[in-house]
Amino acid sequence: MAENPNTLLVVSAHAGDFVWRAGGAIAAATMRGERAVVVCLSFGERGESASQWLAGKPLDEIKAIRREEAEAAASALGAEIEFLDLGDYPLVESEQAVAKLVDVCRRVQPTVVLTHPLADPYNGDHPAAARMALQARVLAQAIGVANSDGSFPTKDDIIGAPPVFFFEPHQPEQSDFKPNVLLDITDAFPLKRKAMECLPAQKHMWEYYTQLAIRRGVQVKRNAGPNLGLPHDTMGEAYVRYFPQVTGVLQ
DSSP: OOOOSOEEEEEESSTTHHHHHHHHHHHHHHHTTOEEEEEESOOOTTTSOHHHHHTTOOHHHHHHHHHHHHHHHHHHHTOEEEEOOOOSSSOOOOHHHHHHHHHHHHHHOOSEEEEOOSOOTTOTHHHHHHHHHHHHHHHTTOTTSOOTTSOOOOTTTSOOOOOEEEEOOSSTTTTTOOOSEEEEOTTTHHHHHHHHTTOGGGTTHHHHHHHHHHHHHHHHHHTSSOOOOOOOOOOEEEEEEOSOOOOSSOO
């Protein structure tokens, strides 16, 4: 397959978030020949690695385990991955962290950005990641905003205006998550499931997100044609598009 010039950038608060929430979108993109880059702001070492803490492992070892798991999951999806190691619980927003994301945006030149929604009463790290991702997207478009090393970008370094999609939080109703984009990930789901199984530290999530893909698949089918009530094996993911769609044709 010829390489597709499109690039998907996924900004994930923790090492596992990109798999549960957007693994299907990532796999679908790489299956089309697109580039997919995942940026994990933290390893989820403090708040999302309970099994490792209960096993008595030290912090550095837990971070190494979560890195290895996330790298394996990204590989299963066909994606590149990098880690900013900003710490979690809490993930602290800072100018330095945003500057690092600006560097990533300019280097990666994304055509689409995926990240967390702006509300999640159960995990403040998630909206913090979203706020930093959105700020970095705007700053990376400005030629007068310096890179993190103090140098200024050229006109080729600044990015365009990639659309941003928020992926589904773990508690959608409490997070006021109302999807307006349903993505068919039927062909990509086997890779998503493979990636989920790379995260044994959160094994309890495997079946939950498989069942969620089935439920969203029902909605994909219901919104894509006649409601014939026939059995199907469609799998789906839900998203919220943050900025308006620009189009010459309504469809």
